[in-house]
Amino acid sequence: MKKNIAIIMGGYSSEVEISLKSGNVVYTNLSKEKYNPYRVHILKNKWVALDDLANEYPIDKHDFSFKLEGKKITFDCVFNAIHGNPGEDGTILAYFKLIGLKHTSAPFYQMALTFNKRDCLSVVKQYGIKTADSYYLDKGNAINVDEIIAKVGLPCFVKPNNAGSSFGISKAKTKEDILPAIEIAFKEDSQILIEAFLDGPEITIGVIQYKGETTVLPMTEIVSENDFFDYEAKYLGKSKEITPARISDEMHNKLAKNAKKVYEILNMSGFSRSEYIIVNNEPHFLEMNTVPGMTTASIIPQQAAAAGISLSELFDNAIEMALKNEL
Template identity: 35%
Template sequence: MKTKVALITGGYTGESEISYKSSAFVYSQIDKEKYDVYVIDITVADWTYTDDAGQKHTINREDFSLSIQGEQVKFDVAFIILHGTPGEDGRLQGYFDMIGVPYTSCGALTSALTMNKGYTKAIIQDIPNLNVAQSVLLFDVDRANGEDIVQQKLKLPLFVKPNAGGSSIGMNKVNAWSELGKALDEAYDAEGTGQQVLVEEFVSGREFSQGIYRDAQGLLQVLPATEVITTREFFDYIAKYTPGLTQEITPADLRPEQKEQADALVREIYIRLNCKGMVRVDFFIQKETEDFYFIEINTIPGQTAQSFIPQQVRASGRTETAFYGELIEAALLKR
């Protein structure tokens, strides 16, 4: 009997476009001889499965099951590839916890916490040898005087971004105080990001992204890092999703001691935040000091063929098929 996998995609925000691309790639790579995979599209309007004939079937949300031609389909595991709300912020995870369906991602609390960039920094900022940029967290009540608060506490240049959100949507670099108001408005108004804004001082350095996951034996596996070099001022939404604007070097050109330190820090971040499944940690190595600076953690990283994690999986000598199988088997161990 094959393991029945609900491959979850879609979402309630603009990141759904990326979710569909990621889930299509994951679906193409999962071993169909071992797993019976159903792509479940979760939107504000409905939760559905579309069969090979193009007919849609609605998920029964009481137990996350399907009824297809009179037969009930119940899932052994949920493979969550849904970026943004509700797949990355803990909402789906809490639902699955309540109905007893194991899943491949971090738990509800970790997912909710790490979706909030400011709160995440507060948890990891005392990890030895890990630095965080000076920052200010603005709430909705601070909107009217946000510019004054930032100017009193930080110095230019700055990064302004929604405190909850992904794919660099609503993010801007500010080089002059005259640019701050517009950047704050864009961050505040970004869809589904909770009306909170994180403003950070700019750290000049090399940018990296590195994956880590727990395998089917329960062991932590750190993947090779990727260095990100963009022709744009920073790695924004356009740089991420426009071919030719960014060079991604996997594995990154790091000295042995830098690689050892990066692996150790990524591992400690994973443990400190009580992560599960695969996550991706983004960080800078500052040019002047070679200090490591935390940027953010992504608990549902992109999974297209060009995304960081698949690049790193291939660079480690693994195949995506074996990797996704490990994630499914590790999730089943949670039962």
């Protein structure tokens, strides 16, 4: 019997439109012979399942079911395509844990930990993973620009602590740039992270569970036309994404070992995409994305293709791995 799969998409953050695109790519490429996939929009004002004609049916939050033509539809598994809150920060996954519904992401605690950039960096540093020097600010804290510069130098990056798709990130090149950058970041989150600029090639690495094994996908080198890999570079064609990355075998092995170690340190499962900068021949870990984009412009689909894995195989594998996981 075919499994009923909920592909959740949307969310409550600035990434809602990207998530809807990702979710629709999953829906289009998931085998209809093997599964009954349903698009489920999780939005601030409604939770609804869609039929093939995009008619909406309210989700019963008691058990995450809905009624279609008088018949109750329940799900065997959830494919998580929500970037940001409440999918990538673990919130909705805690709810699925409570009602006993399996999903394609890591457990809710791991998702919450990796979504919080400051906490994630604090954990991996304890295992010898190199990172950028950083400075933390919470909304309401006194802001001492000279102290920030003394800690991280110039230029530096000012980031929301809990956000994705480069929303709210600025590169501050001068002392005068820092306060406006902080104001922009606080529009996305009440916590921010200010990091030293790392000068070197940027490499993004997909690590997934594939057929029961932790698998490092072919790496992608990011060459942005802008100052950094911002929203325009990611989604509006303002960058070159070179897969596989133009790095030596030695560096490839070093990065692969590092990325796999980080994945395992954080007790991850499901999808991940981690960002690295190479400085003085050493990988420096920036962050991990646990619900990476699945749009046609996204990196994980590019890396899977380079590994000979089709989108249908990639998504099918995620569901099969999820169904084997213990609740």
